[in-house]
Amino acid sequence: MASLDNVLSNLDRNLDTSVERLKALLRIPSISTDPAFAADCRAAAEWLVADLLDLGFDASVRETAGHPMVIAHHTGAGADAPHVLFYGHYDVQPVDPVDLWDNAPFDPQIVTMPDGSKRITGRGSADDKGQLMTFVEACRAYIAETGTLPCRVTIFLEGEEESGSPSLIPFLEENREELSAGVALICDTNMWDRTTPAISTGLRGLVGEEVVVSAASMDLHSGYYGGAAANPIHILAKILAELHDEDGRVTLPGFYDAVRDLPADVREIWNNLGFSEQEFLGGVGLSIPAGEKGRSVLEQTWSRPTAEVNGIEGGYTGQGFKTVIPAQARAKVSFRLVFDQDPQVVRQTFREFVKARIPADCRVEFHEHGGSGAIQLPFDSPLLTVARKALSDEWPNPAVMIGMGGSIPVVGEFRKRLSMPSLLIGFGHGDDRIHSPNEKYEMTSFHHGQRSWARVLHALAQADVD
Amino acid sequence: MASLDNVLSNLDRNLDTSVERLKALLRIPSISTDPAFAADCRAAAEWLVADLLDLGFDASVRETAGHPMVIAHHTGAGADAPHVLFYGHYDVQPVDPVDLWDNAPFDPQIVTMPDGSKRITGRGSADDKGQLMTFVEACRAYIAETGTLPCRVTIFLEGEEESGSPSLIPFLEENREELSAGVALICDTNMWDRTTPAISTGLRGLVGEEVVVSAASMDLHSGYYGGAAANPIHILAKILAELHDEDGRVTLPGFYDAVRDLPADVREIWNNLGFSEQEFLGGVGLSIPAGEKGRSVLEQTWSRPTAEVNGIEGGYTGQGFKTVIPAQARAKVSFRLVFDQDPQVVRQTFREFVKARIPADCRVEFHEHGGSGAIQLPFDSPLLTVARKALSDEWPNPAVMIGMGGSIPVVGEFRKRLSMPSLLIGFGHGDDRIHSPNEKYEMTSFHHGQRSWARVLHALAQADVD
Numbered sequence: 001m002a003s004l005d006n007v008l009s010n011l012d013r014n015l016d017t018s019v020e021r022l023k024a025l026l027r028i029p030s031i032s033t034d035p036a037f038a039a040d041c042r043a044a045a046e047w048l049v050a051d052l053l054d055l056g057f058d059a060s061v062r063e064t065a066g067h068p069m070v071i072a073h074h075t076g077a078g079a080d081a082p083h084v085l086f087y088g089h090y091d092v093q094p095v096d097p098v099d100l101w102d103n104a105p106f107d108p109q110i111v112t113m114p115d116g117s118k119r120i121t122g123r124g125s126a127d128d129k130g131q132l133m134t135f136v137e138a139c140r141a142y143i144a145e146t147g148t149l150p151c152r153v154t155i156f157l158e159g160e161e162e163s164g165s166p167s168l169i170p171f172l173e174e175n176r177e178e179l180s181a182g183v184a185l186i187c188d189t190n191m192w193d194r195t196t197p198a199i200s201t202g203l204r205g206l207v208g209e210e211v212v213v214s215a216a217s218m219d220l221h222s223g224y225y226g227g228a229a230a231n232p233i234h235i236l237a238k239i240l241a242e243l244h245d246e247d248g249r250v251t252l253p254g255f256y257d258a259v260r261d262l263p264a265d266v267r268e269i270w271n272n273l274g275f276s277e278q279e280f281l282g283g284v285g286l287s288i289p290a291g292e293k294g295r296s297v298l299e300q301t302w303s304r305p306t307a308e309v310n311g312i313e314g315g316y317t318g319q320g321f322k323t324v325i326p327a328q329a330r331a332k333v334s335f336r337l338v339f340d341q342d343p344q345v346v347r348q349t350f351r352e353f354v355k356a357r358i359p360a361d362c363r364v365e366f367h368e369h370g371g372s373g374a375i376q377l378p379f380d381s382p383l384l385t386v387a388r389k390a391l392s393d394e395w396p397n398p399a400v401m402i403g404m405g406g407s408i409p410v411v412g413e414f415r416k417r418l419s420m421p422s423l424l425i426g427f428g429h430g431d432d433r434i435h436s437p438n439e440k441y442e443m444t445s446f447h448h449g450q451r452s453w454a455r456v457l458h459a460l461a462q463a464d465v466d
Numbered sequence: 467m468a469s470l471d472n473v474l475s476n477l478d479r480n481l482d483t484s485v486e487r488l489k490a491l492l493r494i495p496s497i498s499t500d501p502a503f504a505a506d507c508r509a510a511a512e513w514l515v516a517d518l519l520d521l522g523f524d525a526s527v528r529e530t531a532g533h534p535m536v537i538a539h540h541t542g543a544g545a546d547a548p549h550v551l552f553y554g555h556y557d558v559q560p561v562d563p564v565d566l567w568d569n570a571p572f573d574p575q576i577v578t579m580p581d582g583s584k585r586i587t588g589r590g591s592a593d594d595k596g597q598l599m600t601f602v603e604a605c606r607a608y609i610a611e612t613g614t615l616p617c618r619v620t621i622f623l624e625g626e627e628e629s630g631s632p633s634l635i636p637f638l639e640e641n642r643e644e645l646s647a648g649v650a651l652i653c654d655t656n657m658w659d660r661t662t663p664a665i666s667t668g669l670r671g672l673v674g675e676e677v678v679v680s681a682a683s684m685d686l687h688s689g690y691y692g693g694a695a696a697n698p699i700h701i702l703a704k705i706l707a708e709l710h711d712e713d714g715r716v717t718l719p720g721f722y723d724a725v726r727d728l729p730a731d732v733r734e735i736w737n738n739l740g741f742s743e744q745e746f747l748g749g750v751g752l753s754i755p756a757g758e759k760g761r762s763v764l765e766q767t768w769s770r771p772t773a774e775v776n777g778i779e780g781g782y783t784g785q786g787f788k789t790v791i792p793a794q795a796r797a798k799v800s801f802r803l804v805f806d807q808d809p810q811v812v813r814q815t816f817r818e819f820v821k822a823r824i825p826a827d828c829r830v831e832f833h834e835h836g837g838s839g840a841i842q843l844p845f846d847s848p849l850l851t852v853a854r855k856a857l858s859d860e861w862p863n864p865a866v867m868i869g870m871g872g873s874i875p876v877v878g879e880f881r882k883r884l885s886m887p888s889l890l891i892g893f894g895h896g897d898d899r900i901h902s903p904n905e906k907y908e909m910t911s912f913h914h915g916q917r918s919w920a921r922v923l924h925a926l927a928q929a930d931v932d
Contacts, residue, residue, distance in 0.1 A: 033784070033785060162788075164786065210787070215756075216752050218751075220750060223871045223872030224767065224872055225750070225871070226774045227757040227767050227771075229747065229752055229756055230752060230756035233776075234706065234709075237707045241700075241707035241708070242707070280694070285684075285827075286681065287826075288825055288826060290694060301693050304693055308692045308697055309697060310699075310781050310788060310791070312699050313780075314775075314777065315778060315798070321776070321800070323776055325776070326777075331699075332788075336688070370787065405692055406687060406689025406690055435687050
């Protein structure tokens, strides 16, 4: 344990310089969904490769049809040591509306709160640059103190996580052998609360679809044509309204066929987490659970599938008023999947559902925006036992096993294509405002996240599991 | 009838000189929306005043906060004669893209078509200088042949019709007495076809509303919150979907209370117009009437009220995909009104309809975007009977009564502020390309339009109606 203690002390000592490194990475506006920022995405990848080379990793930028990947290997632990793959993503969400940010999104600041706690501001601070750097810093300290790492480590960083990961599958297929390890460690999730670390054992899958409904061949004057001409906004609104029934259930045929009810013991664990629905919703200005009737909010967000409209647009949306019947209306719709729901089946069922509701003289087009199945890690996995212990040693409260409402497609792909399980350990918080203005990452997350990874690497090597 | 015959012959004899006068007016680039042409707008007003003074009218340019009005009175018919007000506008639309014009927009030409028909080219030739000059030329010939006019005539010409008429209402209020007459004659509409004159007896009213639905206090990640947090796009889509029932009827309570069914004889006339629904819809790429079931397209657009969503916006609408549950979603909704539907009642009913569908922890705001009632000239009005007869005497086919789906605000203002009904008689055609490059006015429209007004003035005086 002496070596681990040295590593932890090293992390404590060097916290300030690790923050400076994170700020440098946060200054790169690597927005993957907007082609205008392609060069910045590459710059972020190159920054990471340079840092990992500096640590002694065999690191390189790897080309794809989209934004590049970063791959880095450290084999100093020897061929018999457990092999772990760490996954993170260096790309970030767009920043609009930019005028709602208190600090510029790409000029990170350390802000001290009234209670004395510190946080790091900026787009990507929590999602996912701050989180991925906790692992890199743990490696840096381990190498500095012991000359090497306790496990064989592959670091795999993606640049398209926020834009549907179009290059991920071909890249995994082409580099299957290089990327296969005993377990994937993923740092893109939240703690349970400020003092309780969490391992996410369930992740919802995701299907993204864009629907474009077209009616007339041009925008029409609603005086001359109103009442006679099809209005694509009406058609679209009706379809979207019919996606849920009065009980908040999704109405796609067969949508719940592969959805299982929660085992009684897991439900028991969740009920004992002390989760407050009122606080969860109240934190964002709401008070009434809006989803499936008769389910708790944890069930709704962790173990039930959803359909959400993430964007809609049609007709005149500028200042003032224009009495137009538009030629087109469009919506972006996503489905969160659980258990064995098949993304392709859901996508196809949705398309049929929409097509059946399009008038004969109108048209519909679909654009695919990613799809991935849900993940469920067995509750009795030895990996889980080891990681829970390591985390529980670092934080005031023992680690809990939770579900996750979000989707991390890569977890499903690791399972499906590389037969590799994933351990989801993250240090984010529900109020980090990822995807929103004023994203931040707690300094405690950044600091104890680094220390947590040092403990996890040490524990995995000791237990010799992967 | 001798005097009318003389007037008509006079118009025939002097067609060429009337064309020269129109060309002189068309050469003045009176584009009201562009401040650079303010002096030209004034020049057009002054040109008209000079011409009307020359005819014996008591004419003057009248100042407003914007472009001036032209008012001219002719009282030679004596205090007992019917009093008519003629309304037109001397301002024109901008001309860009100017390189799409075959002839310069302000250098009018007489063009002979392959079939021998002639047309007058230029911006404003149809909208509205050519149309308004048909009335002025009818007055000129009448005065030349009989020494006076058969009715008391007030001519009221606006210079801001193409830029929202900002000065109209204050001007009507300040000059209510001077502008009040028995009936307003308005020449700014189309014939039914090349040989069939038309009187527009119905104009739909309009209510514009913007609805903003707010749920959470910030945009949320649909993974963490999806299934538990209210999505304002869902709420809005459901409300908009519920605005129409399965038969295409608007579901607002009491919406149809003030809507009357079309009299059988008017329905008969409309059925016999030879209107092709397939051509009307086919021209814009559609084929199936989308409105109220069991109503013809003419009924749907001329005599039935509608609710149309003119714009909708919410969530992420840029390139790619963002799995957000937005804090807000908004829609612009307009209602076309008919008969005695009250705009304020419709607005209030709509707001109640929406509010009743907003969850208790969400909010809605409304923004008002104008409202005006419908215009319906009674089908048995003596004015209408007299005008139909006069027009039917002039043209190869009898005059038809038609509806109009759009709104002409001045008609509503005349009714509301001056208690004055309007007769909408115009000689334009659907292919006149008003507001577009290569605007033109048919020589038959200009010539027989003049003769039509002579007949209408004569008939109104004979029948002693106004």
